[in-house]
Amino acid sequence: MTKPVLLTMSGSLRSGSYNRMPLAQAVAAFGEAEVIEGDLNLPLYDGDVEEAGTPEAVTRLCDQMARADAVVISGPEYNKGYSGVLKNALDWLSRPSPSVLKDKPVATMSAAAGRTGGETAQFQTISILIQLQMQVVHGPLILVAAAQDEFGEDGSLPNDFLQKQIKARMQRLRALT
Numbered sequence: 001m002t003k004p005v006l007l008t009m010s011g012s013l014r015s016g017s018y019n020r021m022p023l024a025q026a027v028a029a030f031g032e033a034e035v036i037e038g039d040l041n042l043p044l045y046d047g048d049v050e051e052a053g054t055p056e057a058v059t060r061l062c063d064q065m066a067r068a069d070a071v072v073i074s075g076p077e078y079n080k081g082y083s084g085v086l087k088n089a090l091d092w093l094s095r096p097s098p099s100v101l102k103d104k105p106v107a108t109m110s111a112a113a114g115r116t117g118g119e120t121a122q123f124q125t126i127s128i129l130i131q132l133q134m135q136v137v138h139g140p141l142i143l144v145a146a147a148q149d150e151f152g153e154d155g156s157l158p159n160d161f162l163q164k165q166i167k168a169r170m171q172r173l174r175a176l177t
């Protein structure tokens with residue numbers, strides 16, 4: 001049996017991003033898969049750039065999305081909104097026709113320094129994913145609040161509640177593949 005392809009997307013580009021940590025937990029919980037880490041370090045969407053020829057990094061991400069059986073996104077919260085990095089990636093990803101996003105199963109999480117764990121940002125993200133006709137795996141939001149205190153230095157997540165939430169969500173995501 002071929003392994004499902006799982007695409008991960010972090011809404012934060014920085015190397016030490018806390019959002020990469022729940023993504024790593026999600027990958028482990030998903031089970032055997034071909035895992036692709038999406039690179040969201042893309043040029044800003046610009047219709048002129050697109051007309052001149054879609055940038056290579058964008059084409060790569062769109063191809064990865066087209067191949068993916070499932071997607072998991074974790075993003076930070078910036079000023080009570082989701083990151084421009086994630087929005088820019090979704091804008092580019094929304095461009096191919098036929099859509100590479102329509103009906104694609106997706107699970108979301110957020111990790112943030114604040115006490116709400118990026119709740120507002122994650123709600124905004126989900127509303128965009130619905131607009132893009134992705135198949136969002138619903139459930140109580142997976143929110144890693146005060147992310148700097150939740151993870152071990154090795155990226156481990158000692159919080160049992162969050163671990164259970166991530167496992168359950170990823171099992172449901174897998175069931176859709």
Ligand SMILES: Cc1cc2nc3c(=O)[nH]c(=O)nc-3n(C[C@H](O)[C@H](O)[C@H](O)COP(=O)(O)O)c2cc1C
Pocket residue numbers: 012013014016017018019020075076077078079080081111112113114115116117118147
């Ligand atoms: C411009 C900016 C705005 C931020 N606004 C919020 C916010 O609204 N809520 C929050 O919980 N954290 C906020 N933070 C803190 C981020 O949650 C924190 O930097 C987090 O670690 C970012 O995610 P990352 O570790 O994946 O890069 C903000 C950080 C930056 C740089």
